[in-house]
Amino acid sequence: xxxxxxxxxxxxxxxxxxxxxxxxxxxxxxxxxxxxxxxxxxxxxxxxxxxxxxxxxxxxxxxxxxxxxxxxxxxxxxxxxxxxxxxxxxxxxxxxxxxxxxxxxxxxxxxxxxxxxxxxxxxxxxxxxxxxxxxxxxxxxxxxxxxxxxxxxxxxxxxxxxxxxxxxxxxxxxxxxxxxxxxxxxxxxxxxxxxxxxxxxxxxxxxxxxxxxxxxxxxxxxxxxxxxxxxxxxxxxxxxxxxxxxxxxxxxxxxxxxxxxxxxxxxxxxxxxxxxxxxxxxxxxxxxxxxxxxxxxxxxxxxxxxxxxxxxxxxxxxxxxxxxxxxxxxxxxxxxxxxxxxxxxxxxxxxxxxxxxxxxxxxxxxxxxxxxxxxxxxxxxxxxxxxxxxxxxxxxxxxxxxxxxxxxxxxxxxxxxxxxxxxxxxxxxxxxxxxxxxxxxxxxxxxxxxxxxxxxxxxxxxxxxxxxxxxxxxxxxxxxxxxxxxxxxxxxxxxxxxxxxxxxxxx
Numbered sequence: 418x419x420x421x422x423x424x425x426x427x428x429x430x431x432x433x434x435x436x437x438x439x440x441x442x443x444x445x446x447x448x449x450x451x452x453x454x455x456x457x458x459x460x461x462x463x464x465x466x467x468x469x470x471x472x473x474x475x476x477x478x479x480x481x482x483x484x485x486x487x488x489x490x491x492x493x494x495x496x497x498x499x500x501x502x503x504x505x506x507x508x509x510x511x512x513x514x515x516x517x518x519x520x521x522x523x524x525x526x527x528x529x530x531x532x533x534x535x536x537x538x539x540x541x542x543x544x545x546x547x548x549x550x551x552x553x554x555x556x557x558x559x560x561x562x563x564x565x566x567x568x569x570x571x572x573x574x575x576x577x578x579x580x581x582x583x584x585x586x587x588x589x590x591x592x593x594x595x596x597x598x599x600x601x602x603x604x605x606x607x608x609x610x611x612x613x614x615x616x617x618x619x620x621x622x623x624x625x626x627x628x629x630x631x632x633x634x635x636x637x638x639x640x641x642x643x644x645x646x647x648x649x650x651x652x653x654x655x656x657x658x659x660x661x662x663x664x665x666x667x668x669x670x671x672x673x674x675x676x677x678x679x680x681x682x683x684x685x686x687x688x689x690x691x692x693x694x695x696x697x698x699x700x701x702x703x704x705x706x707x708x709x710x711x712x713x714x715x716x717x718x719x720x721x722x723x724x725x726x727x728x729x730x731x732x733x734x735x736x737x738x739x740x741x742x743x744x745x746x747x748x749x750x751x752x753x754x755x756x757x758x759x760x761x762x763x764x765x766x767x768x769x770x771x772x773x774x775x776x777x778x779x780x781x782x783x784x785x786x787x788x789x790x791x792x793x794x795x796x797x798x799x800x801x802x803x804x805x806x807x808x809x810x811x812x813x814x815x816x817x818x819x820x821x822x823x824x825x826x827x828x829x830x831x832x833x834x835x836x837x838x839x840x841x842x843x844x845x846x847x848x849x850x851x852x853x854x855x856x857x858x859x860x861x862x863x864x865x866x867x868x869x870x871x872x873x874x875x876x877x878x879x880x881x882x883x884x885x886x887x888x889x890x891x892x893x894x895x896x897x898x899x900x901x902x903x904x905x906x907x908x909x910x911x912x913x914x915x916x917x918x919x920x921x922x923x924x
Contacts (some may be wrong), residue, residue, distance in 0.1 A: 474569035474889060475509055475531070477502075479793050480543065483563060486555055487843035493684060494549035495843075498542045500685040505542070506566075507690055507750065507888050509535045532566055539564040569792075631751045632891035633816065638880045641817040646809040651770040651856040658768025662866065662913040663924040666696040666717040666726060668759045674730065676746020677703035680782045680845055680900055687745040689788070691729050691752050691885035696762060698725035698904060707780050710904050719924075721909035726764060728829070728899045729788075729885040730756045731874055751888035760824065761873040766866035768917040769833065770856030774864045776910045777903045782841045783849050783868070785831045786898030791890045797846065800897035801828040805873065814895040818879055825874045825882070829899035833867035834858035866917055868901055 480499060487495050513520060513531050520527040543560040550557040653659055673695040682688025685703055695701050700713030715723045732754035739754065741747025768774050787797040795813070802812040803826045804819035811828070819825055832849040839848035850862055858864050876882050883892040890896045905913070916923035 474792070474891070475506060475513065475535070475566050476569045476792050477506055477535075477539070477566035478563040479789060480546070480560065480563050481844050482793070483560065484546075484557075484843045487550065488553035488555050491549040491553035491555065492843075495546050496681070496683055497685060498546045498549075500682040500688045502539055502542050503682075503688070503690060503887065505535060505538045509566075510888055527568060532568070535566055536564045539566070631888060632893065633880075633883050634891075635880065637816055637892075637894060638818050639812065639815040641804045641807045641810055641812075641819055641823075644807075644810040644812065648809050648811060651852075651854065654771045654856075656772050657770050657856075658773045658864070658918045658920075660768060660917040660919055660921045660923070662766045662916050663922075664717055664719055664722050664724075664764050664766075665924065666715070666722070666762070666764060668762045669694040669696050669716075670758065671699070671716065672758075673699060673701075674741075674746075674756065675702055676750070677701075678900070679703055679705050679725075680784055680841075680902065687750075689729075690746060690750040690887045691788075692741065692746045692756065693727040693885075693900075694730050694759070695725065695727045698723050698902070701725045701727065701902075710780070710902065713904075719909060721906035723904040723906075725902045725904065726870065726899075728827070728870075728872065729897065731825075731827075731876070731882055731884055732756055733876060733882050735881065746885075752885045754883070757874050757876055757882070759872045760875040761871075763869075763871040765869045765871075766913055766917065767869055768866065769852065769858075769864035771852075772858075772864050773918045774833075774866050774914055775835075776907075776914050777835065777865045777905070778840050779903060779905070779907070779910075780840050781835070781849075781865075781903040782845065783831050783901045784845050784898060785829050785901075786896075788887060788896050788898045789890060790895045791893040795895060798895050799829065800895055801830070802826070802894055802897070803828065812894070814893070816880070816882070816894045821878055823878070825876055827872045827874075827884075827897060829868075829870040829897075831868040831870070831899070831901060833864060834862040835865045836861060837863050866913055870899055 480502060484495065509531055513527070516530070520531065540561060543564055547557050547560055674692045675695075676687045676689050676692050677685070678689040678693070679701055683703060688703055697715055697717050698710050698713045699716065700709045705713075710723060710725060713723055717723070732752065734754040736753075737755045739748065741756075742753060743749065746752065786799040787793055787795075790798040790800075798813060800813050802815065802817050803810060804817050804823040805826055806823050807817075807819075808826060808828075817825060832851050834850045834852055836848050836850075842848040850859060852858050852864070874882075884894065884897050886892050886896050903910075912923065915921075
């Protein structure tokens with residue numbers, strides 16, 4: 418018999434917001450009280466000036482992007498401090514949310530009680546990072562300039578890239594093109610529908626100290642039928658590798674969830690501050706070593722595929738079945754609602770438009786998309802949202818409103834170029850890259866099988882769902898992301914490469 422629990426005030430507000438949206442009303446409670454890991458670097462005067470406006474987000478520079486080299490001996494200490502800094506921001510967000518009304522009346526108090534203590538904690542972590550790098554023989558310039566954070570008002574979208582148009586984001590480091598070039602989605606239909614209405618409604622400590630609702634907003638949704646087709650693919654050349662390899666690994670029917678991230682925050686519990694779905698390897702948690710993964714069980718039909726595939730869960734914000742409402746990664750980190758099991762998951766590896774592909778190295782790690790894209794900007798964003806029957810129309814910075822009979826689709830097209838040397842990198846990005854718009858890898862990189870991941874959900878049409886996120890990222894659709902660690906047996910990987918290079922379809 419399932420347990421029952423009092424519906425949280427967060428969930429109640431989410432239900433009310435969804436109802437307002439579905440009815441076309443303007444009463445959405447936009448309670449995006451937030452702490453976030455962004456890039457704001459203004460001085461104390463600007464921070465105090467901003468704090469006098471309606472605030473929702475603590476905006477901090479992203480430290481990982483500034484670390485160009487992290488020796489292997491320093492990685493554990495550096496990753497641990499980076500994860501600790503995420504927790505510092507989350508804690509600051511909670512303090513701000515609990516005292517928002519008082520802090521908005523006295524902006525200087527926000528500086529004193531929220532921003533200054535956060536800066537001191539970040540300074541301590543930054544010094545530890547620099548010391549770890551020094552002990553490993555790598556000189557790193559001072560990182561102290563990354564310590565100060567700012568307050569962002571609700572209507573400040575400075576770092577959101579280009580929401581409402583220009584879906585050419587997601588270009589990635591090293592000049593990569595992302596996978597959504599030329600998209601026109603997110604044009605702002607329905608935008609601002611009650612976006613700032615009732616901003617202070619229900620805010621405060623609320624339900625047992627849980628954070629108040631933190632998104633999404635009405636403007637984060639768009640009717641997929643209002644978007645023009647926008648997909649462009651490079652034409653295969655004479656040397657193209659046109660085959661594909663499909664691996665069947667289920668839909669997470671096992672219900673394996675955790676809020677760890679063994680790639681970005683190894684050895685740190687709740688390093689992601691949001692829950693992931695896991696399929697494939699069943700040994701994946703923050704403490705899993707390569708040996709653990711190699712010896713783990715797999716949900717894949719092909720037992721030679723012990724790779725791990727994971728992504729943030731989607732929740733219906735309906736206040737039901739919130740089994741993790743009082744847990745890390747769940748309600749404690751602002752993620753509320755009923756977790757949805759996908760109705761369909763497709764994992765397919767494809768080739769290059771201009772060349773043959775080479776085998777991936779075992780334990781290659783790839784992160785696609787940016788979990789902090791709301792504040793980092795869209796340089797590494799690679800979210801792609803659509804609806805069944807409309808997949809020639811892809812959105813990056815909006816959730817789709819699908820018509821009746823159509824299902825929500827999330828797609829991740831992973832990086833397909835590898836530097837030929839490393840299975841990971843300091844920022845978990847620069848060892849892989851996207852091909853350019855013609856399908857060509859940059860100099861020094863070689864084509865590898867590209868993972869294309871398609872996840873379908875049978876959820877009610879209209880607003881009322883959200884992807885899990887860091888509590889500071891406002892559950893924005895642009896923050897969606899996927900993670901992959903290659904744990905294919907050598908013979909199965911070689912079969913994949915042969916299938917792709919010879920134009921076959923294999924599984």
